[in-house]
Amino acid sequence: MMSNLKIKKISKRLLLFSALAIGLAILWFTNSLVEDLRREERIKVKIWAAATEQTTDIDNLDEDISFVFEVINLNKTIPVILTNGKGKILYHKNFPEKKALHSDYLADQLLSMQNAQDPITFEYADGKSNMIYYKDSILLTRLQYFPFMILFAVGLFILLGYLTFSASRKSEQNKVWAGMAKETAHQLGTPLTSLMGWLVLLKDKEGMEELAFEMNKDLLRLQTISERFSKIGSQPELYQTDLNKTLERSFFYMKDRSSSKIEFVLRPDSPSLLIDLNPQLFGWVIENILRNSIDAIQGEGSIYLYIKEQGNRVLVDIKDTGRGLRSAHMKTVFEPGYTTKKRGWGLGLSLVKRIIEDYHKGQVFVLQSELGKGTTFRISLVKS
Numbered sequence: 130m131m132s133n134l135k136i137k138k139i140s141k142r143l144l145l146f147s148a149l150a151i152g153l154a155i156l157w158f159t160n161s162l163v164e165d166l167r168r169e170e171r172i173k174v175k176i177w178a179a180a181t182e183q184t185t186d187i188d189n190l191d192e193d194i195s196f197v198f199e200v201i202n203l204n205k206t207i208p209v210i211l212t213n214g215k216g217k218i219l220y221h222k223n224f225p226e227k228k229a230l231h232s233d234y235l236a237d238q239l240l241s242m243q244n245a246q247d248p249i250t251f252e253y254a255d256g257k258s259n260m261i262y263y264k265d266s267i268l269l270t271r272l273q274y275f276p277f278m279i280l281f282a283v284g285l286f287i288l289l290g291y292l293t294f295s296a297s298r299k300s301e302q303n304k305v306w307a308g309m310a311k312e313t314a315h316q317l318g319t320p321l322t323s324l325m326g327w328l329v330l331l332k333d334k335e336g337m338e339e340l341a342f343e344m345n346k347d348l349l350r351l352q353t354i355s356e357r358f359s360k361i362g363s364q365p366e367l368y369q370t371d372l373n374k375t376l377e378r379s380f381f382y383m384k385d386r387s388s389s390k391i392e393f394v395l396r397p398d399s400p401s402l403l404i405d406l407n408p409q410l411f412g413w414v415i416e417n418i419l420r421n422s423i424d425a426i427q428g429e430g431s432i433y434l435y436i437k438e439q440g441n442r443v444l445v446d447i448k449d450t451g452r453g454l455r456s457a458h459m460k461t462v463f464e465p466g467y468t469t470k471k472r473g474w475g476l477g478l479s480l481v482k483r484i485i486e487d488y489h490k491g492q493v494f495v496l497q498s499e500l501g502k503g504t505t506f507r508i509s510l511v512k513s
Contacts, residue, residue, distance in 0.1 A: 148287070152280050159276040166269050170207055177204050178249045178261045206266040210239050214258045223266075238264075317355040324348055357413050365407040365488055369513055372402045372443065373436060379415035380434055383423065390429045397436040404443055405513045410484045414493075417477040418447050418506050425451025425504065438512070445508040446496065454498040462495060485510075 204222060211220040218235055228234045242248075242262035252258040265273075328348060332341045377395065384393040415434075422432050426449060435446040454462060463482040485493040491510040498504040 379412040392431040422449035448505040450503040453500040
């Protein structure tokens with residue numbers, strides 16, 4: 130069975146392909162229509178040229194040529210310029226009245242027409258010749274740009290629809306996250322209170338001190354988890370905290386619960402670094418990334434955690450020597466549901482992204498990854 134991520138990718142590609150196919154079909158159809166109209170306009174100009182030639186034929190002066198003048202006057206859309214053999218403008222039609230008063234404007238239009246297409250030439254018996262230059266009508270020019278305007282409008286509509294849908298979906302996801310987190314915190318709170326009471330009774334019994342101490346550590350851990358979930362369900366408070374100490378707690382907590390074959394190395398640039406953050410949630414972020422690094426290492430390996438300052442930002446790099454990621458997965462790894470494990474919901478790294486970007490206004494991404502060599506995650510936060 131295909132995962133939801135694969136189905137989403139295929140659906141997006143199908144939609145994109147369909148949109149491109151529709152766009153190309155519109156462009157092809159409109160282009161064909163424009164070419165047909167262009168051929169028709171050339172025929173009209175030829176008829177207009179023939180009619181103009183008739184009016185200048187001295188042999189026809191005694192004939193009724195009112196129909197010829199009617200043909201000439203029927204051209205109300207195609208811009209034309211009539212010149213003699215030396216290129217002097219004799220007549221023009223269908224140009225803006227005010228602009229046509231300026232000879233420079235007509236000269237520019239003539240040059241544009243000469244570069245665009247061949248003129249229609251007619252010769253007289255005395256050897257002289259006139260040429261008619263023309264260009265596409267305003268209607269045809271507008272028709273050429275019409276499909277692009279449609280595609281732009283449709284694209285804009287799709288973009289606005291996508292942004293609206295994404296915002297609505299994100300808002301709905303936030304509500305689900307908040308509701309699930311609050312409910313989890315509530316469900317954990319009741320047994321925790323009860324266990325705390327039993328622990329007090331256990332401490333009073335002789336010989337149970339060591340057991341009570343270990344149970345107390347686990348209860349405190351459960352209490353921390355409950356607090357994390359309760360903060361996810363609301364806007365957490367950020368306050369100035371020593372980043373190094375927060376990282377050390379999570380780093381050594383995961384180290385103590387990992388295989389002795391995995392080497393853990395912590396390398397801070399300075400002994401202390403104050404920054405605005407929520408220690409409980411940020412610790413959760415580090416533990417989630419470290420857990421992924423541990424799972425990625427098969428057998429022996431190393432995990433490095435670097436803390437560095439760069440301008441007005443603090444960078445936390447978590448590097449492992451695990452199996453690495455494919456380049457196609459370097460962005461999707463933070464999407465809900467992404468997982469390479471047989472068990473799990475694939476929510477760990479999506480939760481990391483939410484905590485860092487939504488609550489701490491920072492960035493988290495895969496800095497680099499290579500199959501068989503390992504992966505480096507980077508967290509970037511603004512200094513206090």
